[in-house]
Amino acid sequence: MSLDVRIQLSVVANLSRRPAAEQVGPFVAGFDPGTDSPGINYATPRPGALITAGDVTALIGAFREAGRRPRLEYVVSTAPGLEKLLLEQGFTVEEEHDYLICTPGALTTPSTPAGFELREPDDYVAMAAAQVESFGDDPSAVTAEDGARLRRVHTNGGVTLVATAGGVVAGAGQAVAPHDGVSEVAGIAVREPFRRRGLAGALTAAITARLFAGAGDLAWLEASGPGAGRVYERIGYRPAGRRLYMSHPEQARMS
Secondary structure, eight states, rough: OOOHHHHHHHHHHHHSTTOOOEEEETEEOOOOOTTTTTSSEEEEETTTTOOOHHHHOOOOOOHHHHHHOEEEEGGGGGTTTHHHHHHHTTTTTEEEEEEEEEEEOOOOOOOOOTEEEEESSHHHHHHHHHHHHHHTGGGGOOOOHHHHHHHHHHHHOOEEEEEEETEEEEEEEEEEOTTTTTEEEEEHHHHHGOSSHHHHHHHHHHHHHHHHTTTOEEEEEEOHHHHHHHHHHHHEEEEEEEEEEEOOOOOOOOO
8 A cells, every 4th residue: 555545544534533524425524513614624535536526516515515615635646636626616726735754763752842841731722722822823712612622632542742831831732543553743833932942843753752652653744834844854754745735715505
């Protein structure tokens, strides 16, 4: 099985765990009624599946019924004709970039920066608020459901970790439960006052190490930019393939 297929199958498995996941022909649509975030509500194709224009039309309809904007994320090579079909039905490309992978033999675990502690969260709402603030959004908008969503990552077999300083959450990150040994590391976030101290690399390495200590043997993630990419490469991640993000301009019919 190719690396791209393993990564894509892990995306399929992760979306299938969403609270209201749907099978729509060759796609899995990962709906979560607790949020309208496009980063959580999206679809992905099963690798190697035959996909037709009718399948895309049906997928748009499923998003409409769920009250969500049609959106997909997938590894490019596992559905080579899909981009053309999506463009023909009005989708546009949001972005396309590398995903990076790490294996146990490649991982380097740096020391935790002085003054910080890496540990399991005891307050998932505070964890979510730290991530939201780090990504430039309003932490006051974080809800109990956002915290519950992160807690489910942990209870479902994934990894959740926060970095604290004097009892304050300075940064956080998580990894979903592995599928066939493969897990996505995501949400790596450090609040502005605590940056440029090596905390992002330490968090990512610690989360990855916990995966490898359990059922994981391949971790993957995506960098938000060249700077973040260098952070991950320093701890053993390397570019390995391409992922595509596409969305449809149609306004969803809210239920």
